[in-house]
Amino acid sequence: MVANRGPVSYARSPSGERITRRGGGGLVTALRSLVAHHEVTWIASALSDEDRVVAEEHEGDAFDETWRDDSPYRLRLVAHEPRAFGGFYNVVANPTLWFLQHYMWGLAYAPDVDVGLRDAWFNGYVPVNEGFANAIVAEIDRRPDAAVFLHDYHLYLTPKLVRERRPGARLTHFIHIPWPETDYWHVLPAHLRVAIHEGVLANDILGLHTHRWRHNFLRACADIVGAEVDHAASTVTHDGRTTLVTSHPIGVDPAELEELRNDASVLEQERLIAARRPEFLIVRVDRTDPSKNVVRGFRAFALYLDRHPEMLGRVTLLALLDPSRQDIPEYTEYLAAIEREARSVNERFQRDGWLPVDLQIADNFAQSIAAYKQYDALLVNPVFDGLNLVSKEAPFLNERDGVLILSENAGSHEELGEWALTVNPFDIDGQAEAINAALTMEGGERKRRLEALRACMREHDLAAWVAAQLADLDRVS
Amino acid sequence: MVANRGPVSYARSPSGERITRRGGGGLVTALRSLVAHHEVTWIASALSDEDRVVAEEHEGDAFDETWRDDSPYRLRLVAHEPRAFGGFYNVVANPTLWFLQHYMWGLAYAPDVDVGLRDAWFNGYVPVNEGFANAIVAEIDRRPDAAVFLHDYHLYLTPKLVRERRPGARLTHFIHIPWPETDYWHVLPAHLRVAIHEGVLANDILGLHTHRWRHNFLRACADIVGAEVDHAASTVTHDGRTTLVTSHPIGVDPAELEELRNDASVLEQERLIAARRPEFLIVRVDRTDPSKNVVRGFRAFALYLDRHPEMLGRVTLLALLDPSRQDIPEYTEYLAAIEREARSVNERFQRDGWLPVDLQIADNFAQSIAAYKQYDALLVNPVFDGLNLVSKEAPFLNERDGVLILSENAGSHEELGEWALTVNPFDIDGQAEAINAALTMEGGERKRRLEALRACMREHDLAAWVAAQLADLDRVS
Numbered sequence: 001m002v003a004n005r006g007p008v009s010y011a012r013s014p015s016g017e018r019i020t021r022r023g024g025g026g027l028v029t030a031l032r033s034l035v036a037h038h039e040v041t042w043i044a045s046a047l048s049d050e051d052r053v054v055a056e057e058h059e060g061d062a063f064d065e066t067w068r069d070d071s072p073y074r075l076r077l078v079a080h081e082p083r084a085f086g087g088f089y090n091v092v093a094n095p096t097l098w099f100l101q102h103y104m105w106g107l108a109y110a111p112d113v114d115v116g117l118r119d120a121w122f123n124g125y126v127p128v129n130e131g132f133a134n135a136i137v138a139e140i141d142r143r144p145d146a147a148v149f150l151h152d153y154h155l156y157l158t159p160k161l162v163r164e165r166r167p168g169a170r171l172t173h174f175i176h177i178p179w180p181e182t183d184y185w186h187v188l189p190a191h192l193r194v195a196i197h198e199g200v201l202a203n204d205i206l207g208l209h210t211h212r213w214r215h216n217f218l219r220a221c222a223d224i225v226g227a228e229v230d231h232a233a234s235t236v237t238h239d240g241r242t243t244l245v246t247s248h249p250i251g252v253d254p255a256e257l258e259e260l261r262n263d264a265s266v267l268e269q270e271r272l273i274a275a276r277r278p279e280f281l282i283v284r285v286d287r288t289d290p291s292k293n294v295v296r297g298f299r300a301f302a303l304y305l306d307r308h309p310e311m312l313g314r315v316t317l318l319a320l321l322d323p324s325r326q327d328i329p330e331y332t333e334y335l336a337a338i339e340r341e342a343r344s345v346n347e348r349f350q351r352d353g354w355l356p357v358d359l360q361i362a363d364n365f366a367q368s369i370a371a372y373k374q375y376d377a378l379l380v381n382p383v384f385d386g387l388n389l390v391s392k393e394a395p396f397l398n399e400r401d402g403v404l405i406l407s408e409n410a411g412s413h414e415e416l417g418e419w420a421l422t423v424n425p426f427d428i429d430g431q432a433e434a435i436n437a438a439l440t441m442e443g444g445e446r447k448r449r450l451e452a453l454r455a456c457m458r459e460h461d462l463a464a465w466v467a468a469q470l471a472d473l474d475r476v477s
Numbered sequence: 478m479v480a481n482r483g484p485v486s487y488a489r490s491p492s493g494e495r496i497t498r499r500g501g502g503g504l505v506t507a508l509r510s511l512v513a514h515h516e517v518t519w520i521a522s523a524l525s526d527e528d529r530v531v532a533e534e535h536e537g538d539a540f541d542e543t544w545r546d547d548s549p550y551r552l553r554l555v556a557h558e559p560r561a562f563g564g565f566y567n568v569v570a571n572p573t574l575w576f577l578q579h580y581m582w583g584l585a586y587a588p589d590v591d592v593g594l595r596d597a598w599f600n601g602y603v604p605v606n607e608g609f610a611n612a613i614v615a616e617i618d619r620r621p622d623a624a625v626f627l628h629d630y631h632l633y634l635t636p637k638l639v640r641e642r643r644p645g646a647r648l649t650h651f652i653h654i655p656w657p658e659t660d661y662w663h664v665l666p667a668h669l670r671v672a673i674h675e676g677v678l679a680n681d682i683l684g685l686h687t688h689r690w691r692h693n694f695l696r697a698c699a700d701i702v703g704a705e706v707d708h709a710a711s712t713v714t715h716d717g718r719t720t721l722v723t724s725h726p727i728g729v730d731p732a733e734l735e736e737l738r739n740d741a742s743v744l745e746q747e748r749l750i751a752a753r754r755p756e757f758l759i760v761r762v763d764r765t766d767p768s769k770n771v772v773r774g775f776r777a778f779a780l781y782l783d784r785h786p787e788m789l790g791r792v793t794l795l796a797l798l799d800p801s802r803q804d805i806p807e808y809t810e811y812l813a814a815i816e817r818e819a820r821s822v823n824e825r826f827q828r829d830g831w832l833p834v835d836l837q838i839a840d841n842f843a844q845s846i847a848a849y850k851q852y853d854a855l856l857v858n859p860v861f862d863g864l865n866l867v868s869k870e871a872p873f874l875n876e877r878d879g880v881l882i883l884s885e886n887a888g889s890h891e892e893l894g895e896w897a898l899t900v901n902p903f904d905i906d907g908q909a910e911a912i913n914a915a916l917t918m919e920g921g922e923r924k925r926r927l928e929a930l931r932a933c934m935r936e937h938d939l940a941a942w943v944a945a946q947l948a949d950l951d952r953v954s
Contacts (some may be wrong), residue, residue, distance in 0.1 A: 106583020107860050108767035108811060112776065113904040182659035183567055183580060183693070183861075186886055189901040216660070219696070219734060290585035299589065334585060381583050384660075424666040427590040 001031060002132060002158070003151035004089075006044030006075060008065060010054050018050060024070055027176075027252055029405065030462050035067050041074040043135045045085065045128070055438040062139065076139065079132045087124020088154070091117060095330045097153050100187050101177045102384040113189055121192065122188075130201075133161035140166050147473050150203070152176050155450060157195060160202035163241075172205035172277060172473055176250075177386040178411070179213040182223040197225045201238045204476045207246045207469065209387040209411040214247040244476050247384040248468045249415055251461040252392045260369050261397055269370035273318070278354065280315035282437050283375035283402075285368045286382075287324035287389050288361065290334040293381045293407070293425050294319065298341040298357055300381075300431030305349050306357060308436060313354045317379070320371055322363045329335040345465070372397040377438035379405050380412075381425045387411035391420075401446040403438035404453065405431070415456060419449040478510060479609060479635070479745050480628035481566075483521030483552060483892040485542060487531050494855040495527065499545055504628060504653075505678055506730055507602045507939050511542050518551040518623075520612045522540070522562065522605070532556040539616065550750060553616065555608045563603020568594060572807045574630045577664050578654045579768040579861040590666055598669065603634060605764075606676075610638035617643050624950050627680070633670060637679035649682035649950055653727075654863040655888070656690040659700040673693070674702045678715045681953045684723045684946065686864040686888040691724040721953050725945045726892055728938040737846050743849065746847035750795070755831065757792035757916050760852035760879075761869050762845045763859075764801035765838065767811040770858045770902050775818040775834055777858075777908030782826050782833060791833045792916065794856070797848055799840045812838070854915035856882050857889075859900045864888035868897075872930040880915035881930065882908070892933060896926040 007028045017284045022028075033039060041062050044240070046055040055077035062076035080088070098115065099105050111117070132155055136148055142160070150158060150173040157169050177267040185193045199219065200206055208214045209323075218236060221227040227238035236243045255378070256383065261267055301317045321338065325331040342359040349356045355366075372378075372394035380391040388410040395404055395416075404411055406420035421434045484505045488496045499505075511517060518539050523532040531540075532554035539553035557565070573594065576582050588594070604659065609632055613625055617639070627635060627650040636648050662670045674697065677683055685691045695713060696702040703717035713720045716830065737743055750758075758780070763769040778794045802808040819836040826833045837844070849855075851872035857868040865887040872893075874883055883890055883897035898911045 004813055006877070044637055102584075104585050106581070106586070107579075107903070108581050108770075109583070109772070109814070112773065112908065113901065113902060114776075115780075115906055156721045168540055181660050183658050183689075183886075184661070186901065187903055189904045190885070212660075255656075293585075295586070296589065299591075303592075330585075337586070408667070409660075424590065424663065426584070426588060426664055429590065429592055430666055 001034075001040055001042045001134060001149050001151075002044075002155065003042075004026060004045050004093075004154040005047065006042055007031075007067070008075065008079065009048050009393050010050035011048055014049055018054075029256060030257075030466060031249060032067065032069065032253070033463055034466055035073050035455045036069065036071045039073075040140055041076060042398060043078065043132065043139065046077040046079040051077050052079045060135075074220055076135055078135050080128050080131050084124045084127045085357060087120030088128040088325050089124075090325075091120030092125040093154050094325055095328055096188075097156075098177070098291075099330070100184065101153065101180055103178075103180055103184055104290055104383060105187055107187070110188065113187075129155060129157035130161060132158045135166070135180055136169075137161050137165050140169055144168070146170070146431075147172065149174070149469070157199040160199045163202035170473065170477065171203045172207065172469065173200055173203040174207040174469070175200075175213070175386070176209065178384050180219065181216050185220060185224060193224055197221055197227075198238070201225070201227065201243050202241070203243055205244045205246060205472050206236075207248055208474070209247065209249045210414045211247050212414065213386070213411065215246055217245055244472065246468075246472050249387055249411060249460065249463055250389070251463075251465045252389070252457050253462040254396065254458055257393060257396050261373070263366065263369070265366035266373075269364070270368040270373055273367075273370050273374050277318075278316050279294060279375065280311070280376045280438075281371075281374055282315065282317045282353040282377045282379055282435065283320070283371045283394070284317070284379045284381075285320045285371060285394065286322070287332065288321045288335045288338060289324050290330060291383050291385060293383045294321065294338045295334075295341045296425065296428055297379050297381050297431065298345050299339075300428045301357065301435065302348065303428055303432035304435045305345075307432065312349060312440075313351065316355060316358050318358045318360070318375075318409045320360050320362070320364065320368050323361055331408050369397065373399045376400055377403045377404040377405055377435060379431075379435070381405065381407045381423055381431060382410050383407075383425050385410040385412075387404045391416060392457055395450060395463045399452060401443065401450050403441055403446055403449065405434045405438055413459065416453060419452045419456075478511075478519045478626050478628075479521075479613060479632065480504060480519075480524050481631040482524065483519055484508075484544070485552065487527035488525055488526050489527055496532075497542075506733060507545070507546065507727060509730070509733075509944060511544065511943055512550050513548045516550075518553060518616055519555045520555065520609065520616065523554040523556040528554050529556045537612075542932040553612055555612050557605050557608050557683060561601045561604045564597030565605040566601075567802075567804050568597035570631050571802055572805055573665075574633075575654070575768075576807070577661065578630065578657050579683045580655075580657055580661055581767055581860060582664055587665065590664075591736075597649065604699060606632060606634035607638060609635045610642070611953040613639050613646075614642050617646055621645075623647070623679045624649065626946070634676040637676045639913065640679035647954065648680045649684065649946065650677055650680040651946070652677075652690070653686065655861050656685060656694040656697065659694050659697045662697060670701055673954045674698055674704075675715070678702070678704065678713060678720050679718070680720055682721045682723060682949050683713075684725055684949070686724065686726045688724050689889045689891065690863070690888065691722055694722055702768065721949065723945075723949050725942055726864055726888060726937065727866070727892055728940075728942045729934050730939040731873065731875055731935055734870060734873050738850070740843065740846070742843035743846045743850075746841070746844045747850055750844075750847050750851050753835075754795075755791050755852065757788070758848075758851055758852045759792065759794045759809070759854045759856055759916075760797070760848045760858040760871070761792075761794070761858075762797045762848060762871065763799070765798045765808065765812045766801050767807060767814060768860050768862060770860045771798065772811075773902065773905055774856050774858050774908065775815075775822050778834065779822045779825065779913065780794055780905055780909040782822075783911045784909065788916075789826060790828065793832060793835050795835045795837070795848055795852075796841070797837050797841065797845050799881070800838050810897070833897050846874065850876045852879040853877055854880045854882055854909075854912060856912070857881065858884045858900055858908060859887050860884075860902050862887040868893060869934055872927055873934050874949070875927060878920065878927050880918055880923055880926065882911045884914055892937065893930060896929045896933075 062074040065075040404420040539551040656725040
């Protein structure tokens with residue numbers, strides 16, 4: 001398993017002892033069953049200072065760790081040169097690639113592909129990918145039959161670097177964000193966009209969440225590197241090698257969610273929400289990422305209140321937002337825009353202790369889960385989104401026959417659109433109408449939709465997603 | 478011939494007499510030979526107050542006019558309701574469609590598809606297109622065998638409106654701007670993007686400047702309206718009708734350019750430029766449109782000066798910019814950004830009467846032609862551009878073996894890229910290097926490239942473009 005972020009990170013307690021922090025998040029959850037049943041080595045960047053100390057203690061080699069459930073696995077932390085890592089993470093990966101892959105650059109003004117980006121690429125993204133490739137080669141040499149699972153947009157160059165040195169390696173790579181269409185890749189000069197596509201075409205398998213991103217990837221490979229594409233077989237042949245391109249939307253873990261439902265901290269948060277909530281509660285849970293489209297969501301809510309004065313005092317939009325990537329100017333600016341817009345809506349409508357927009361900027365997992373149970377409408381309106389796990393986890397846990405309002409540009413829309421109210425993320429008017437439709441939907445219809453969503457999630461769960469990856473690997477082996 | 482802008486516009490002189498202003502521009506020039514050899518009726522919007530008076534005098538019917546060369550043609554001015562025209566032109570066509578089709582929205586913040594856009598669509602774009610459709614139907618009824626040539630992004634709904642009423646109409650539509658890929662069309666809600674694609678698929682022929690935009694159009698038709706696409710035949714079948722999709726890059730008129738070369742006003746402007754110019758002259762000629770990428774061009778020039786102190790005082794970037802669409806906030810903001818950037822470069826580098834960036838914000842046709850003759854390097858670096866006529870006209874007239882620096886995203890790059898220095902429009906570093914390469918290129922190589930460009934333009938001239946359109950019409954008839 002290879003990803004920039006590992007399943008644990010180390011720190012020092014005030015008394016000087018080493019603390020192990022086990023992260024949550026989709027990918028770590030996703031791989032629980034894999035770790036339980038297979039011999040897994042996880043290769044990740046050393047992110048914290050203490051991670052670097054641990055990496056040094058093991059001279060960069062892998063060491064034994066245990067999963068939450070005590071399953072053993074090996075962890076290998078790659079300690080990158082800090083300046084290289086800064087360029088890799090805060091310039092190339094975010095915002096450059098992230099913004100590009102979510103169609104978010106305002107191209108009249110940004111980005112500038114300048115000396116700074118060039119430096120961050122050649123002295124940041126390239127050496128960090130080389131660091132990962134070195135670690136993978138070392139692990140392959142230890143276990144030549146190992147399958148290598150790479151993850152996401154941090155590692156586009158790694159597969160080719162490994163392939164050049166170990167032609168027989170079994171490489172599969174899952175991209176969790178959208179793959180944009182050809183023209184938009186022209187935000188990068190030819191040598192960069194070619195390097196990215198050739199990098200990932202060194203994999204045996206390239207996985208994406210949806211047919212839409214898979215389709216875009218196939219077309220981009222033909223357009224950008226002149227690869228031979230078989231759309232029916234979903235394969236790309238380039239440089240004498242063939243890559244299978246798959247689409248498997250990641251699922252939720254029903255058992256884990258059921259455990260969380262009655263977790264003590266969740267129940268405590270739920271009591272707080274229930275005590276404060278008015279008659280209707282609209283919920284959104286996101287990182288404060290510009291792709292999540294929080295500002296337009298607030299505008300749509302204001303337009304809705306404008307059109308429905310009978311709802312003043314009776315409905316709150318609870319926005320639980322995890323502050324995200326605040327080292328990057330585009331992200332601090334967007335967080336400020338979120339706060340401005342919330343204040344503007346509240347200044348206009350609030351009265352008698354009723355707050356129209358209840359904005360909570362914090363990383364509070366238990367509060368999010370509690371809100372999932374309590375919503376009457378869930379607003380998921382991203383500009384573009386690879387999948388969007390909130391749109392799956394929240395309906396699974398909801399206990400009020402809440403209605404899902406879902407952007408047509410969220411990857412999950414391919415699976416869930418049928419039972420959601422579809423909105424265009426730029427369409428303020430349409431989102432205001434969807435809020436009204438959600439809050440006035442007849443009870444039987446609400447229940448029918450929510451049950452259909454849950455049935456879909458039980459069928460296409462996390463275990464099925466992992467099994468599909470393994471089956472793909474068997475197919476190409 | 479149907480286009481928002483006609484070949485003439487009317488005004489009143491100070492003494493109260495009617496003045497006829499004959500416009501220039503690619504399309505009017507392009508159709509000179511057509512008007513000379515065919516019976517042409519031109520349908521256009523009444524744009525000026527006097528246009529509206531003229532339209533009223535003829536009760537909206539066509540009347541006789543003459544071309545510059547005295548060829549007769551009929552003109553039919555459609556007087557739209559002013560508020561409808563405002564929404565049509567200043568909200569829907571620009572910036573919404575223009576920005577969308579040039580990939581220029583910064584999607585985290587804009588556009589908002591709000592009540593204003595909805596109103597501009599239903600009470601602006603739709604009725605203006607209906608006005609054009611009514612005029613076309615009236616003209617078809619007069620001459621049922623007439624071929625109807627529609628132009629550009631102002632008239633996407635018109636073909637279907639005509640087709641519904643006159644199923645046998647012969648309709649061909651040329652789009653002079655890029656056709657973006659499917660995902661980017663999602664900036665518009667489904668009903669709008671579907672209406673646009675279904676609107677133009679009512680044509681018998683849809684023309685674009687390049688293979689790239691043609692390719693995007695074919696894919697978008699399959700993705701957005703589920704049309705049946707035959708890529709080999711370049712046809713789209715939808716609703717039981719088949720549209721031929723062509724790509725014909727528009728050419729220049731060698732005879733007209735040769736006339737201009739020695740025009741008295743051009744020679745006067747050329748003397749002024751020659752008297753002021755330093756050893757090397759870089760020229761750009763554009764509208765002040767955000768898609769033209771003027772700001773990054775100035776940044777690249779500054780980076781070039783930074784790297785080549787030996788060139789201080791020896792090279793000027795002459796930017797001749799026609800102020801464009803200043804009723805639209807995005808355009809006034811971009812003009813301000815242009816002026817700020819020019820000032821910033823000049824404040825940093827200017828000395829002893831040498832101005833690094835000579836910025837002229839004016840509509841001065843003779844000055845532009847004179848600059849075409851005088852450049853050592855021509856900078857054409859648009860973010861995206863349907864074709865870009867400057868990249869053709871200027872090399873044709875250049876008299877100093879000047880080098881063309883050309884964006885890979887300009888439509889003309891498909892034809893001219895081989896003899897240009899290709900740049901990525903976002904790549905400041907690459908543009909600075911291209912400026913250096915252009916100004917240090919060996920004389921024989923410069924001459925060879927410019928002659929090849931001219932040969933290409935003579936072969937694929939304007940007459941060939943018009944002939945190709947007529948041949949396409951014969952093909953589908």
